[in-house]
Amino acid sequence: MTEINHRFVKSTSGLNMHIAEAGEGPLVLLLHGFPECWYSWRHQLVALAEAGYHAVAPDQRGYARTGGPDQVDQYTLLHLVGDAIGLIEPLGEEDAVVVGHDWGSPVAWGAAQLRPDLIRGVASLSVPHRPRGSMPPIPIMRRMFGDGFYMVFFQQPDLPEEGFERDLTDTFRRMLYAASGDSPGIVPIIPEGGSMVDVCPAPDELPSWLTEEDIAAFVREYDGKGFFGPVNWYRNMDRNWELTAAWHRAPILPPALYIVGDRDMVVAAPNAREGIAKLTDFIPNLQEPIWLPGCGHWTQQERPKEVNEALISFLDSL
Template sequence: MVNHREVTVNGIQMHIAEQGTGPLVLLLHGFPESWYSWRHQFQPLADAGFHVVAPDQRGYAGTDKPDAIEDYTLLHLVGDVIGLIHALGEREAVVIGHDWGAPVAWNTALLRPDIIRGVAGLSVPPTRRAPAKPLSLLEQRFGKGFYQIYFQEPGVADAELGADLKDTFRRFLVAASGDGAAAAPVVPDGVTGFLSTMPYPETLPSWLTEADIDAFAAQYERNGFTGGLNWYRNIDRNWELTAAWAGAQITPPAFYITGTRDVVRTFGMPGFIEKLPELAPNLRGVLDLDGCGHWTQQERPDEVNAALIEFLKGL
């Protein structure tokens, strides 16, 4: 059974969901998600002998939402992971992240290898430091309509995504899945809004239920989308703050899971799987799920769970 409570981490109240006993495994969600994204992982990982904890990360769902945009840098997010480990009374943990949670996990392992005994990323791989501020490079490549550029203006995407929560999650989750259209998320010229690029699905795919849509929507009634969008608004700031780690490698044991229809692969990362050992020399394996889209652990839970348990037990 999944239990819920709040813990104080770095001055904010953080909601966590947890199950099981044993070595600590943290599950870090992405955008626009919450602890609920890991609903299929709790029981299998707990049964395998682990204390599974999935927080609502800073600004999301049941966790506090600081007001200042600059309170959502990667250093804040990594700090929250370390703070949570300590708040749970542990000295070390394995971190597993999906989507935005993956860069948080990779960077926590990079910055604190003394605490992180293993790291796994779903969807988003570790990447080399960009040669210039990332947002300018993304705009040059994809144009001003690229979703990460669209998300920059405070209040705009916040209002659009928050106008009808159920509609937003229905469109977003299906569009970026293996059952949707795996195209680069770019708002075409003359089109108003990000959600207009995502068709309204009358029927949900087998991995997603009406109850799931309701759950996500209910969790977002408190904080809306601004906290999560503020993560995007720190992309260039993160690039500046992490300059000291340019060229550094992720040294803890690592694992990576991706899907062949993940929209992230449309961002242009040729040969990125083959290059992973250069960034994470202790890479234990890669699982590439044929036909899987962006919501890896939700779309293909059985395969993801089996791979994660094998990785965890091998540490």
């Protein structure tokens, strides 16, 4: 069995980042989402290593063993892309393929858009590239969905973190189940006085892809670390819009792959499927998107075999 090793690597961004890694060969950076960590890629680290790649899954800025600054404005997309790009040189490579899931996807898309000279290919699970709009996103979401919509709710200080940190085991049990293809689904509107965890149903039993050991692993990684850093990614959404004006509607040129579950709440959003159909307008070298029947939001955890096969085929094509 291929072993997953752990160490800290200082990104050229200045952040000392915890990484999980396996294998030797061309570098593949695996960028997790919210509320996750390196462990989300446990199945891919081994599979990519055995296929001849150096697979590296960092805990990103603010997360788990990496941690991060105390200032909210230090969690912009430019910081996050800088962290990821900044791992390439310390890992002894000249370029990399970036693979993102959930919030890791905008980081991967951004890395390919901002530094195509360093990115040989980009793959995204769940979240498609969203071209920069004409207005900041939070006021639009507030107008469309109200103050209770989770991304708007997360703009508040302290309150979102308190809900997540009240009982870490309950938080991960509910959230990992609720957004999966095994759940009846959720409406991410936070009730007054409530939390994100409150809108996530607790499973009667865990789905086949998720074990008590998996939940305990996430709890261990978050214990004592908290959710301040992770929630700060959301608090910078309008700031990201301001800072990326120079790349307004800029294309993403490296070869690209997009994988999504047909029960993912991301593609249930208004106009989401129409946007996916038009991705090649901005990503000219995008392969035909891969849809996974019955799969929810936790793509690489729910469908590791299919995701591994698709990623390895894409990597080999490069």
